[in-house]
Amino acid sequence: MISKKIMLKFNKATSNQPIISNLAKTYNLTFNIMSAQIFPRKEGFVIFELTGNETDFQKGTQYLKDNGINIQLIEESIIRDDDKCYHCGFCVAVCPTEALIIDDKKTMKVNLHKDRCIACGYCVGVCPVKAIKLSEFA
Amino acid sequence: MFKVNKTVEEINEKIKHGEAVIVNAEEMIDIVDKKGIIEAAKSVDVVTTATFGTMCSSGALINFGHTKPKIKASEVYLNDVAAYGGLAAVDAYIGATAVKAKDPLNAVHPGRFEYGGGHVIEDLIAGKKLKLIAKGYGTDCYPSKYAEMEITIDDLKQATLANPRNAYQNYSVAINTTDKTIYTYMGVLKPKIANATYSSAGQMSPLMNDPFYLTLGIGTKIFLGGGTGYIVYNGTQHNPDEKRNNRGVPMTGAGALAVMGDMKNMNSKYIKGASILGYGASLSIGIGVPIPVLNEEIAFFTSVKDEDIDAYIFDYGYDYPRRIDNNYGLTNYRDLRSGQITVKGKTVPATPLSSYYMALEISEKLKEWIMDKKFYLTQYAEQLPTSKDYEPMKYVKGNI
Numbered sequence: 247m248i249s250k251k252i253m254l255k256f257n258k259a260t261s262n263q264p265i266i267s268n269l270a271k272t273y274n275l276t277f278n279i280m281s282a283q284i285f286p287r288k289e290g291f292v293i294f295e296l297t298g299n300e301t302d303f304q305k306g307t308q309y310l311k312d313n314g315i316n317i318q319l320i321e322e323s324i325i326r327d328d329d330k331c332y333h334c335g336f337c338v339a340v341c342p343t344e345a346l347i348i349d350d351k352k353t354m355k356v357n358l359h360k361d362r363c364i365a366c367g368y369c370v371g372v373c374p375v376k377a378i379k380l381s382e383f384a
Numbered sequence: 385m386f387k388v389n390k391t392v393e394e395i396n397e398k399i400k401h402g403e404a405v406i407v408n409a410e411e412m413i414d415i416v417d418k419k420g421i422i423e424a425a426k427s428v429d430v431v432t433t434a435t436f437g438t439m440c441s442s443g444a445l446i447n448f449g450h451t452k453p454k455i456k457a458s459e460v461y462l463n464d465v466a467a468y469g470g471l472a473a474v475d476a477y478i479g480a481t482a483v484k485a486k487d488p489l490n491a492v493h494p495g496r497f498e499y500g501g502g503h504v505i506e507d508l509i510a511g512k513k514l515k516l517i518a519k520g521y522g523t524d525c526y527p528s529k530y531a532e533m534e535i536t537i538d539d540l541k542q543a544t545l546a547n548p549r550n551a552y553q554n555y556s557v558a559i560n561t562t563d564k565t566i567y568t569y570m571g572v573l574k575p576k577i578a579n580a581t582y583s584s585a586g587q588m589s590p591l592m593n594d595p596f597y598l599t600l601g602i603g604t605k606i607f608l609g610g611g612t613g614y615i616v617y618n619g620t621q622h623n624p625d626e627k628r629n630n631r632g633v634p635m636t637g638a639g640a641l642a643v644m645g646d647m648k649n650m651n652s653k654y655i656k657g658a659s660i661l662g663y664g665a666s667l668s669i670g671i672g673v674p675i676p677v678l679n680e681e682i683a684f685f686t687s688v689k690d691e692d693i694d695a696y697i698f699d700y701g702y703d704y705p706r707r708i709d710n711n712y713g714l715t716n717y718r719d720l721r722s723g724q725i726t727v728k729g730k731t732v733p734a735t736p737l738s739s740y741y742m743a744l745e746i747s748e749k750l751k752e753w754i755m756d757k758k759f760y761l762t763q764y765a766e767q768l769p770t771s772k773d774y775e776p777m778k779y780v781k782g783n784i
Contacts, residue, residue, distance in 0.1 A: 332436060332656065332668065333741035336571050339579050339733075351721055354740035371496070372572055374438060374658035374668060 249297040251280070251364060253323065255316035258288040265313060266292065273306035274298055280364045293320065293365055321360035323381045330377035331356065337369035337378065385776055386679035388425040392763045395429045395676050399754055399761070406430040406674075406754050408747035409588050409686060416687035421780065425683035430754060430761065433590040433686075434607065434672040434746035437583055437738030438658050440569065441549035441620060442480040442667040444505050444647060447541040448516060450474055451533075456526035457518035461485075462504045464515070473526055474518070477546070478504055480657075480667035493662060494567040500665020503657030505545070508537045509609070510652040543647040545609060545655075549619035551671050553591035553639040554695060557582045557715055557734070559727060562701035567662020571737055573700055577712075577727055580697065580734040585743040586690045586717035590673035591639045593686045595632045596774040597624070599675050601764030606643065607672030607750045610654035612759065613645020615673075615768075624771040632685070632771075632779040635694045635714065639768065643671065654746065670742055672750040676761050684780045690717035697727055 256265070261284055269275055275298035284290035298306065310317055324345075333356045337346045345362035346369055348354055369378045398404040405428050407415060412431045416424045448460075450473070460467040460476040464485060467478035482501040489495050507514055518531045537543050558581045560566050560573035571581045586592065594600055604615040619640025626638040654670035677683050697712040698704055715725045715734075725734045753759035 329653075330656075332739050334437070334668070334739045335581075335736035336660075339574075339581055339735040340572050348723065348735075351723065353744065354721065354736065356741075368572075371494075372661045374660055374666070375656050376659065 247297065248300050248303045249295060251293065251295045251320040251361070253318045253320055253365060254292045254294070254310065255318070256290045256292070257314060260313055260315055261288050261290045265310065265315065266294075269306050269309060273302045273309065275302055275306050281366070320363050320365045323365060324358070324360055324363045325379045325381060326358050327377045327379075330375045332375065334374065336372045336374055340368040340372050342366060342368070386681060387422050388679050390429070390676070390678050392676050392678075392761050396760045398429055399757060402757070404429040404754065406432060406751045408744070408751060409433045409593050410744065410747075412683075412686045413587065413689055416683055421680040421683040421687070424687070425677050425680040428677050428683065431593060431675045431677060431686040432672060432747040432750040432754070433588060433593045433675060434670065434743040434750065435551055435585040435589045435738060436654070436668065436670040436742035436746060437585070438569070438660065438666045438668045439547065439550045440481050440666045442505075442545070442547040442669060443501060444478050444508070445542065445544045445546045446476050446478065448474050448476070448518070448535060449539070449541045451518070451528055451531045453528045454526045455518050455520045455528035455531050456523055457520050457531070459519040461517040462514050463499065463507070465499065465501050465504050469518075480505065481664050483665050490662060495662055497659045497663070497665045500657065500659070502665050502667035505647070505667055506652050506655060506657040508540075508543055509647055509650045509655055511536055537648060544644055545613065545647050545650070546644050547669070548642050549621060549640045550643050550669065551590050551619070551641045551673070552584070552637055553589070553595070554634050554636055554693065555583045556636065557695050557697040557720065557725070558700045559697055559712060559732065560701035561699045564701075566701050568700050569660055569663045569666075570700055571735075572661065575701075577730060577732055580725055580727065580732050581737055582695065582717075582720045582734060583737040584695070584717065585738050585740050586693050586721065587688055588740060588743040588747060590671065590675075591641070592633060592688055592693055594675050594682070595628070595634065595685060596770050597639060597768040598685075599678060599682060600673060601767040603762055603765035604673070605759070605762040606674075607670065607746055607753070608643055608645035608650070609647070609669050610651025611645055611647075611649030613643050615641050615764075616644045617642040618768040622769065624769055628771065628773060629692070629694050630779070630782050631688060631692050632773070633688060633693050636696055641671075654742075670746045672746040674750060674754065674759070674761055681777055681780055684783070690721055693717045695720070697725075
């Protein structure tokens, strides 16, 4: 089994097609949508967690690519500049998924678990030293 | 009065001969637990304490040298952030919370406050080039009315950090009882008491370890922003008479330090411009204070634990902005650091704003400096105003 949080970017041509429904039916994948939006010019994005066996997952993501949908792994889109971060904790207060968390109460270091990130962007706004970036974030 | 009696001079002599025992405030807890205060006072000479947090009451005094022709600069801008020019010709003071003239502020709430005085200070210390604009009205001795130049900290005659209030002894715990998310200097506070924030390094923090200001005062040399500086006065709002617990530790703000230091010896790792969402620009800064263990009472005070330090919980959604005198009870730093506190029977996640992680690092750095004989302790010139509640050994006796 494989499970990844992914951002799909739809263009005007694909945003009105039942892509995700096809993906689930044809490739036996399950999905859990975290956020989605369609913009005024009809392009849009979906952030979801996609789960299934490895072969289905590969085929499914290939199906998305074949349909001109831009795929980005969320865990690859969040970047923290460790030279800037001073482990204050402002971000921990707002992170909804404990991707940013103080695991070790002895050192009080703020850890980033990229696999838990859902690209909500709350941390980007609150970080007082702008240490966190979400690349390609819509 | 005390069974152990040491002086700063004697400790410095030990440092000089490489014989001083220096530990940080966390290590001192275990030492006192194991040995007791008398043996701890005999064996430990210095306890290093530290804090790293956002401290708005900070700024820099600069002198940019005379221009040709000369100018009496009444308006000064550094990277478009206004500095105060109501001083002599080429002196200016840039405050940490000043922002650019065209900053949208909170026009679109919550504002981002991308660049302010704190960032100017960080950029200077990092050695970056900044644009300086000076405006004057022209006098016979200072005829120029406008000067624009690119400068780095090396071009400045003086660049002195001058912070009226840092290292607050204790601080409030913040919650929000309203129905809306609020954006405060205590961070983002979610509605209906969904989270709590706090801003102290607790057991590591300088004034928690010397709650009656017995070993530090005007003239005490400190770690400041990666360089050295001094405590120059009691901080603004310094109030030693706040209510204290049975260890003599105040349960709210209380003492504070005014500090100064040469920015030319600082390091931007330990001093950073800050943008606080919806609130404003500020400066995050590291301060380390060495506490000489002069006697068993100081050993007792420096063994303070997070669980011995109380803090009141305040509502920043309703009460605080209206200056309503109300609180939501007490918690302590052990609970705060655990990540959960109880507010009116409800379990609430708690997160810090002050970096304990960096406080530990600074306490280690300061220890290193002392061991390497790069840093000696100073006897203060004068004590800070202290509490009427202090009597020698009173709090030690109360805890046996």
